[in-house]
Amino acid sequence: MMTPLENVKVLNLGTRWAGQVAALLLADQGAEVVEITRPANSAKSEAIDALLGRGKRLIELDLNTASGRAQALKLTECADIVLENMRPGAVTRLGLDNTTLRASNPQLTTVSLPGFAPGDPRSETAAWEGSINAATGVYTDLSPLGPLLGRTPVYSAIPMASAYGGVLGAVTASLGLYHRLATGVGQHFTVPLADAVMSAMALLIAHVEGQPNRYDFPPIERSMREVAFPILKDVSNHLDDKQVTRLLDYVRSFASPGLGSYPAADGKLVFICANDHIYQTRALLQTLGIFDRLIAEGMEATSPYVQGSSGKNLYKAAGLTMEWRTHLRQEIAAAIKSAPAADWEQRLREANVPATVVRTTTEWLTEPGLHEAGVTADLDDAELGPVRQAGRFVSLEGEAQASPALRHRETEQAGGDFQSAAITSTAASSEKNLLDGIKVLDFSNIIAGPAAGRTLAEFGAEVIRVDPPAPQAGPFATMWFGIDVNQGKRAIILDLKTEAGRQAIAELITDTDVVLHNFLDRSAERLGIDHSSLKALNPDIISCQISAWGGSNGGPYKDDPAFDPVMQAASGIMTRYGTPEQPVLHGIASCVDYMTGFLATLGIVQALSARALGRGGSYVRTSLAMAAQLVQFPFMASVSDTVDTQHEPRGQQARGQAPHQSLYQFADGWAYLGCAEADSVALRTELDISGTDAASYAVRLQGLTIAEVRQHLADIVSASVCEISTLAAIRAERTEDQHSESNNWLNTGSFALVRDEHPSGYPTTLPRPTWVRPDQHAIQKLTPAPAPGAHTEEVLRGSGMDEKKIRRLFEAGVARKAWPALSCYLPD
Structure with missing residues (x-):
């Protein structure tokens, strides 16, 4: 073969x-x-x-x-x-x-x-891993207090750029x-x-003007975010550790109780991610044995899409009063404290709740189930x-x-x-878009799969997003994330749990090149979109399945759920960015999710190439687990049972890999200094640094401006100094209005963002896809993400379906033009 x-x-x-x-x-x-x-x-x-x-x-x-x-x-x-x-x-x-x-x-x-x-x-200076991360907000906008206080940048060993x-x-x-x-x-x-790197930071740099408070991360009080924290940012360098701890505790108090780490009976940490999800939030609390008691105490379990807030809706964490949020967190903590971490991991996953024991990289690489799966x-x-x-x-x-x-x-x-x-090629017009004529049905949700669908649309594919009649996840996951990852698509709603819905989608599948989804095997089979069912309808079809834990062999965990933060906790990313005792989230969605989406895109395009070479259709598989390894690839190989972390920079106090590759505070601000190890002696000589340790560098550099250091190092080719940039500063500098936007946005330096009106009713700023720049073909300017079902009738009619059948589908509720639960694009 x-x-x-x-x-x-x-x-x-x-x-x-x-x-x-x-x-x-x-x-x-x-x-x-x-x-x-x-x-x-x-x-x-x-x-x-x-x-x-x-x-x-x-x-x-x-x-x-x-x-x-x-x-x-x-x-x-x-x-x-x-x-x-x-x-x-x-x-x-x-x-x-x-x-x-x-x-x-x-x-x-x-x-x-x-x-x-x-x-x-x-572009003409040495671009080290740390230099690029410094220029893209990685050191300022991933840590919990970074965007709010603008404090000391935090180094990350994750090689985002590479x-x-x-x-x-x-x-x-x-x-x-x-x-x-x-x-x-x-x-x-x-x-x-x-x-x-900016492709991974899209949701962090995105800005939705005037959005409801529940979509802020974290959802702290608007008065604190817009008034108090800007003042505190100006004096942040004068705050002592006790004051910073109090601010951090304040920010943490707004975190969702359903998202975070809790100590178990054996002292190990269990990370859960069951936030604002109709099924998973309830399943979490029922498995912990506290759901009924919380309801009896006065909490509610109503739709996360309901407008307004009672302050006690379990499915709307951002709307909880401080008292209910604290009480819920305490109840979850007490329950998890009652049994060992591994027991909770198993019980929660069996209930389809995304959860994991917090692990180090060494523990990940030596986990038998992951090895059996082919993940390792x-x-x-x-x-x-x-x-x-x-x-x-x-x-x-x-x-x-x-x-x-x-x-x-x-x-x-x-x-x-x-x-x-x-290999041979077909001679044809080279003027068409890179994926011209490719039709994609995107059944995926949250971020990873939809990001793949959006990327295919950027290259010219026609992408149709297929949603169910009623969402399980709340609007933060479906609507707010979708502002970025559902751009460039048309949107339909079909109920695939009905025979009529499966027949309707089958008519679309016969004229489709790619089907993309993130369902478990059993769910895909029930809905008729597993690879065998798809191949029966369209023998040359390419189907792509994104799972959470699956490897090349599937494995014992392939049907377990997870999201980006769970995978960070499981694979050692959080313990590297924090410590095993205090793991820290390495940004929301900016670590594993987009990487998974790009791996899915890669598999789909490679499958299209294989088909063009006469090798037929393909079943493409990747997972969050594989992406969690690729994003930290330097640490995902070992010649023994342990990964050497003794000399690895880790934690929120980390500043760099070595004295000649590190963050420093110069006389006029923070910047990243990088040079080749072989040139470090020459660097110290030019800068008159007396010692070889980071402290000696720091003492000398704080008395020099960034420009002065650059001048000193001008003759050392491998040396560069890159100022720290925040995402807010990049957004302010690199954003154009849609109506005044340059037609040459791919060739104007690094990064481009555009501010435009949006179906949500809130002016929105999003990054342009400048990460791939073809010499001969334009990257598509994508239309804003539509509301669910906005194109159902149009797509069904365009497929050749007769009007009577279309009318019957709508009358039976199999096809819809909107979610009944969604009264506006971004519910408050």
């Missing part, structure tokens, strides 16, 4: 993480990947090298020599995809820029992964391949890593021996092709040629 990308030849010119991640995601689907490595040095391989090298041939070439460049050019002449992630100007200097390469190979897809976009003043840049690089390369197969023409793409895998490495690592991030299977087994890296001292046969 063939693999999805068999005979696709990929060359990765760079040795930096983002390019390596992108190449890994192509190798995992059977592409022949050649990755150029630098001439050998004495450094021993680490476990992460085994993961990043998986499935590749690593060829040592010195591109600073004529022979090395000649060998690289020879490889590009028969490659299908070339990735490069070099420092600014390097590919042009080496004669390996996309214009040169495509002159001799017009069908070539080239993808550049610079730190900052062309036109950004920072992880999101890598997955989007792979998506882009796969898109270019698919379009080339359809047209015979290659093209160049740019994926700036700073913009890639063991792979023998020639240098290191068995390496426990993340499993295949996306799995594809069809009648004629399937993802290959994981393959270890192969190292060659001398350059070799590609060994795969050539």
Whole structure:
């Protein structure tokens, strides 16, 4: 059986993480990947090298020599995809820029992964992981008090730039391949890593003017947010630890009791995420044995969509009075304290409540059920021996092709040629959009799946969102999140629990290319959208299922529920950003959810390429668990039973990886200082830093301005200083009004946001999708996210269904134009 990308030849010119991640995601689907490595040095391989090298041939070439460049050019002449992630100007200097390469190979897809976009003043400076995170709000807007108080930035070891840049690089390369197969023409793409980070920050940087208080995060009193905290922000550096703790306790008091960590009887923490959900909130409280008592005490269990607030609705946490919120939190805490954490994890998951024991990375990598699932895998490495690592991030299977087994890296001292046969393309018009003519039915909800559907729409696919007649999740999850992730789609409501609803959707499926959903297996089968049912209706269809815990083998937890925060708690992200005793949420939705969506997009586009190569339809699978590993990939490989965390920066006091890669307070503000370790002596000499420790750096730098330090370091190529940016500052600087917006928004530096009127009635500012920049094709400007059911009649009529049948569907309540529970777009 063939693999999805068999005979696709990929060359990765760079040795930096983002390019390596992108190449890994192509190798995992059977592409022949050649990755150029630098001439050998004495450094021993680490476990992460085994993961990043998986499935590749690593060829040592010195591109600073004529022979090395000649060998690289020879490889590009028969490659299908070339990735490069070099420092600014390097590919042009080496004669390996996309214009040169495509002159001799017009069908070539080239993808550049610079730190900052062309036109950004920072684009010519060294872009370290920390520099990019500093420029994108990662160090200021993920921590609980950061956006409110603007206090000391908090370092995160999560490599957002390389992880999101890598997955989007792979998506882009796969898109270019698919379009080339359809047209015979290659093209160049740019994926700036700073913009890639912004793709994950979309809901944090989004701004809905005048929105009801319940959609603020956290939903603190508006007077405090708009009056008191701006004043406190001005004096935040003068607040002592006791004052900061009191403010943090105040903010935490507004957190939903159904979202957070609680200590169990054995001292371990249980993280739950059952907030404003008609089923899961009730199931949580019933499993804990406190639901009936809370109702008897006067609390209510009414719709989370009801307008107004009684102050005691269990399904509307933001509307609870402080007394009821505190009481509910105390009741949950007391119940969980009565049994060990593992018992609660099992009991809650059996009740379909998203919950987990809070774990470290080591505990995640050694968890037997995850290994059985293929979420983690063991792979023998020639240098290191068995390496426990993340499993295949996306799995594809069809009648004629399937993802290959994981393959270890192969190292060659001398350059070799590609060994795969050539792939053929169809000559056709290259003017059409990248996914022109592709039709998608999106049954998914919350963020991950809808983000995949939105991304496909950005590339020109026609996406129809399918909602049930009544929502289970509250409006924060369905409507507010949807403001971003449901852009560019038409929206219909059909009841697939009825025979008439399944027949109606079947008529749409016969003319559909892709079906996307995040249902459990049993639910998908009941609704008629499992892969077997879909294939019976449309043999070449591509279906994509996003699960919470599933791996390449499914596994014992594949039917368990979870959301982004649960996966952060389970996989070590929270204990890394905080501590095992005090785990901290690494931003809402900005860590795992969007990564999952992009992995789903990747699998779908790779499946489209496989279909274009004559290999038929595919069943695509990925999960939140796989995304939680990719976003923290440096920590997802180990040659022993433990991950070395002794020297790892962690917690809310962390400032950097090393003294020469760290956050510092300069005379005029906070910035990230980065340089190569080999240049750290020269850096200390130029700056007259007496010691080698971070404290010595900090003492010296606080007396210098950022401009002065830059001037001192001008001759050290690897050194850069990047000011800290907040999301509010980026939004203020980079937002255009819809009516005055430039038509060239993809080519105006890093980031672009647009403010526009919105169906919600609130003017809304959202980021433009600047993270993928094709040279030849426009990214679609998406229409605002419609209300559920806004296009039901239009879509059914467009499918060719006769008017009588359409009328009967509406009369029977099988089809709807709106949710009855939703009286306005954003209920208060």
